Amino acid sequence: MCTHIIYGFVGITADGSIRIMDSWLDDDSGLGGFRRFTGLKSKNIKLKTLVAIGGWNEGSAAFSTVVSSASLRTKFTANAVAFVKKYGFDGFDLDWEYPAQRGGAITDKANFSKLLAEMRTAFTNAGLLLTAAVAACPPSIDTSYEVPQLNKYLDFINVMTYDMHGAWDPVTGHNAPLYPRASETGAAAAFSVDSCIKDWISRGADAKKLILGTGTYGRTFTLTSSSNNNIGAPISGGGSAGQCTGEMGILGYNEICQKIAGGGWTVVWNNEQQVPYAYNGNQWIGYDNERSITLKVDYAKTKGLGGVMVWSLETDDFNGLCGKANILLNTIKTALGVVMCYTPCIFYLFNTHYYEFQTGGGPGDSSSTTTTTTTTTTTKSPTATSTPSGAICKTAGFVRDPKDCGAFYQCVSNGNNGFIEYRTQCAPGLYFDPVALACNYANLVQC
Numbered sequence: 125m126c127t128h129i130i131y132g133f134v135g136i137t138a139d140g141s142i143r144i145m146d147s148w149l150d151d152d153s154g155l156g157g158f159r160r161f162t163g164l165k166s167k168n169i170k171l172k173t174l175v176a177i178g179g180w181n182e183g184s185a186a187f188s189t190v191v192s193s194a195s196l197r198t199k200f201t202a203n204a205v206a207f208v209k210k211y212g213f214d215g216f217d218l219d220w221e222y223p224a225q226r227g228g229a230i231t232d233k234a235n236f237s238k239l240l241a242e243m244r245t246a247f248t249n250a251g252l253l254l255t256a257a258v259a260a261c262p263p264s265i266d267t268s269y270e271v272p273q274l275n276k277y278l279d280f281i282n283v284m285t286y287d288m289h290g291a292w293d294p295v296t297g298h299n300a301p302l303y304p305r306a307s308e309t310g311a312a313a314a315f316s317v318d319s320c321i322k323d324w325i326s327r328g329a330d331a332k333k334l335i336l337g338t339g340t341y342g343r344t345f346t347l348t349s350s351s352n353n354n355i356g357a358p359i360s361g362g363g364s365a366g367q368c369t370g371e372m373g374i375l376g377y378n379e380i381c382q383k384i385a386g387g388g389w390t391v392v393w394n395n396e397q398q399v400p401y402a403y404n405g406n407q408w409i410g411y412d413n414e415r416s417i418t419l420k421v422d423y424a425k426t427k428g429l430g431g432v433m434v435w436s437l438e439t440d441d442f443n444g445l446c447g448k449a450n451i452l453l454n455t456i457k458t459a460l461g462v463v464m465c466y467t468p469c470i471f472y473l474f475n476t477h478y479y480e481f482q483t484g485g486g487p488g489d490s491s492s493t494t495t496t497t498t499t500t501t502t503t504k505s506p507t508a509t510s511t512p513s514g515a516i517c518k519t520a521g522f523v524r525d526p527k528d529c530g531a532f533y534q535c536v537s538n539g540n541n542g543f544i545e546y547r548t549q550c551a552p553g554l555y556f557d558p559v560a561l562a563c564n565y566a567n568l569v570q571c
Contacts, residue, residue: 125453127431128253130217131161132176134207138189140200142177142207162212174253175208178219184228187220191235201243205250215253216243217282222259223268237273244277257282260320260337262311265327272328279333282433283324286339288315289410291362291373296355298410299343301397302420305355316397317420321427335431336424340377340440340452341369342411353403355394355410363407369439376439380411381446414455421459432456458520458536517543524556529571532556532563 134150135143148154162173178187190196204216218240223232240254247254259268260283274281289297297315304313313319317336325331344363347353362373369376375383380402383389389404399416402409412420424432434440440452448454517523517535525531525547534546550556550563555571557564 125450125457126171128172128174128433129161129164129437130174130176130255131158131213132217132436133179133182133219134175134177135182136177136186136190136200138186140190140196140203142203158211158213165212172214172253173212174215174217174255175211175213176217176219176257177204178221178257180221182219182221184220184222184224184226184232187223188228188232188235191223191232191239192229194238197235197239197242200239201246204243205246205252208252209250213252215255215279216247217255217257219257221257222264225264225267233268233270236268237270237277240273240277253279255280255282257284260285260317261288261314262323265323271324275329275333280335280430281324281329281333282335283320283337284435285317285320285337286435287343290343291345291359294358296345296347296353296357296359296401296408296410297343298355298394298397298399298401299341300337300339300412300420301394301399302416302423303397305396307356317423321429325427331428332430334429335433336420336429338417338420338432338434338452338456339412340434340436342375342377342380342409344373344375344410345408347403347406347408350403350406353390353408355397355401357408359408363409375409375411377411377413377452378439378441378443378445380409381441381451383409385446412452414451417452417455418459421456425460432460515543515545517545522556522558522561524558529555529566529569530563 133145135145137143144150146154146157150157152159158175165171165173190200208214208216220236222228223236224230240256243254254277256274256278258274258281259265265271286300288300290299301316303318304316308315314323321334321336324334345359346361346363348358348360352358363375365372366375366379368379383404384391384402389402391400391402393400393415398419400411400413402411421432434453434456437453440450441447442450444451516526516533520535520537520543523533523535525533528549530550530552532548532550534548535543536546538544553566554563555566555569556562557569
């Protein structure tokens with residue numbers, strides 16, 4: 125379902141070395157997590173795997189020390205290339221949270237650019253990807269990054285457009301609102317997905333290099349008064365910890381959907397910010413669901429962004445306890461218009477072939493229009509027909525042609541109790557595998 129997957133995290137030491145956080149889990153001497161992760165490419169030869177260094181808990185001090193020294197920058201770059209090659213990763217993701225903040229120095233901003241310039245040369249020579257996860261909104265952008273330099277040296281930039289609000293605020297606020305509220309002015313209006321993406325572009329980032337971050341989790345609050353449960357309601361702290369995530373103020377979507385399915389929760393769609401929130405007694409959650417995720421993907425397409433990413437895979441409903449497994453990831457894939465295929469088929473987010481159809485924007489919305497953009501290099505473009513319910517397509521998703529094992533249909537709701545059927549022919553010698561949901565070698569597929 126993904127083009128790139130990033131393993132988080134490894135750490136950095138003040139002498140420019142790469143630090144394995146959990147050798148029992150990650151290294152070959154234990155469970156071999158790194159190699160099992162990069163081994164996923166045996167299931168999808170187009171997949172790119174990267175390893176991320178840093179994360180929130182790593183802070184800034186060691187990063188700041190390394191980037192301040194020319195010799196340490198050179199040493200760190202060499203260590204990073206060697207580490208990636210050793211374990212079979214395709215690239216390296218810098219998740220420094222954040223230069224010139226949280227124990228860093230004011231010189232970090234310029235020194236980070238120097239590090240990227242040096243790493244770019246080394247990673248290009250090694251045929252490796254170089255990416256970064258970055259703060260989403262001002263003033264962090266202006267404090268931490270020389271945006272034109274990041275744009276020059278990075279293959280793509282993962283913008284962490286979430287954590288806009290949380291238990292650190294005095295009132296409830298959504299984790300990742302698409303747009304600000306009309307009542308928000310000045311600095312407060314900057315904390316929305318739209319505002320942050322516009323800020324990155326206005327400071328020198330190419331839209332096509334920006335990857336829109338979406339959250340498979342929500343930020344939670346305990347209301348001061350259960351009768352005041354709107355956005356902006358006073359709070360006394362974070363919401364109750366979840367069974368899996370185990371931390372006050374945050375719940376995975378896998379936990380949220382089970383709570384809502386269990387009853388007692390009121391779900392509200394905020395049309396102004398294009399996101400849902402839910403409350404039950406004094407508990408309040410701001411999160412993303414299928415509808416809001418679809419709108420964010422549509423936004424990314426409209427703005428010409430390079431793609432969409434999630435934080436993080438393990439808090440989607442991966443066991444399908446509330447319905448379809450990995451529902452948020454599947455929603456992203458469907459909204460992007462990506463058709464699963466086997467080599468030599470390559471799909472891009474934005475190019476020259478556009479297929480438009482009517483589809484529901486999510487629960488309670490049957491009027492929105494989605495434009496699906498797909499480009500293939502060597503396979504025939506899908507052909508579309510509209511059918512009533514009960515034809516080849518009986519539910520949204522993918523189904524093999526009942527008369528041709530080498531063809532399959534992508535079934536997309538037409539918003540009127542029927543489906544648009546996109547028929548695609550696998551490459552010669554391949555059959556559509558209904559288990560893997562991809563074209564596969566004929567001898568591996570029951571037909």
